[in-house]
Amino acid sequence: MAKIMKQYLKECDLSPCLREIFDRKLVPSTLRQLQKGEILWHEKERHSYCYFIKNGIIKLHVIIKDGREKALFFYTNGSLLGFQNLAENKMTVTTATAITPTTLYAVEFSQLYSFITKHHEYLSALTSYLFHHMATEAQEIVNLSLFNTMERLAGLLVLLADEYPKNEQGEVLIPINNQELAAMVGACRNSVYNALSLFQKKNIITKHRGSLIITDLDRLKSETTKKKG
Known part of the structure; x- marks a missing residue:
């Protein structure tokens, strides 16, 4: 089951905290509009951007050996994605596609990282997100086993x-x-x-x-x- 990533972390809500960075233009970013079916990035593509979804849904997926598509995650309003592709000297292993008309901010990860490391409240929010992401992946294993x-x-x-x-x-x-x-x-x-x-x-x-x-x-x-x- 591909999980929809909704970043509402109870009392520490990631979405408003990170949205503030883009709404207040605290780091340089570009607002992009994607149509349904438009590709955000391709498998085996090199890029240095991550993305914050203002509205819409992005599907992260791969093509498995028999040619079928396997959806991994669906990211929606208030989600940050693209950080998975930023390991040094590695290309992307997934494709990201808009499954609804989607508006998102594109920002160079190096600039975002430099900003959040100097502002601990944002670094804390991003850390919470990463732990939330790992917990969601573990929950998927449980869902497939029990339901x-x-x-x-x-x-x-x-x-x-x-x-x-x-x-x-x-x-x-x-x-x-x-x-x-x-x-x-x-x-x-x-x-x-x-x-x-x-x-x-x-x-x-x-x-x-x-x-x-x-x-x-x-x-x-x-x-x-x-x-x-």
């Missing part, structure tokens, strides 16, 4: 519901197709199709070509807590 496709998919859709606006009826349109959802939960497309069909029978969602609508978010959330109960 079936339906439970993982329900949890994913609940997270995605926070990224898209609700209409007057409280419904949420998720503009992501079955193949993308399958990559995100680490399951085959047929398993995801069957789980979505069951959710539709329960009147929790309605399926459309290339998208779905969450019609009962509260009931969807209950699907993620049944094992705990």
Whole structure:
């Protein structure tokens, strides 16, 4: 299951702390607009930038031996990414793609690093982020071990519901197709199709070509807590 990185770290919220650097122009940066499907960086590409997402979602993925795509992480509002590629003399091992229209700040890592090492409050926030990232990776192993496709998919859709606006009826349109959802939960497309069909029978969602609508978010959330109960 590819985790959506949401940087809300309880009482130490990374997002506002780092967003302040860019909003106040404390380091030189460039604001970029990506269209859905646009590549931010390619596998085996050298670059010295990292990125802070103002809004949108970026998918970090690789192509495995049989030619299929494997999604690793989905970064959304308030997330910092690109630091994974900055090991000395190493090229990127992933591809980063916008899966929704995305606005982000691009900054040279050397300039960001120089700034945060001189301002401890920002260094503390970045350190918290790195530990959070490691904890999230460990949680993914637990999710794959303990939860079936339906439970993982329900949890994913609940997270995605926070990224898209609700209409007057409280419904949420998720503009992501079955193949993308399958990559995100680490399951085959047929398993995801069957789980979505069951959710539709329960009147929790309605399926459309290339998208779905969450019609009962509260009931969807209950699907993620049944094992705990």
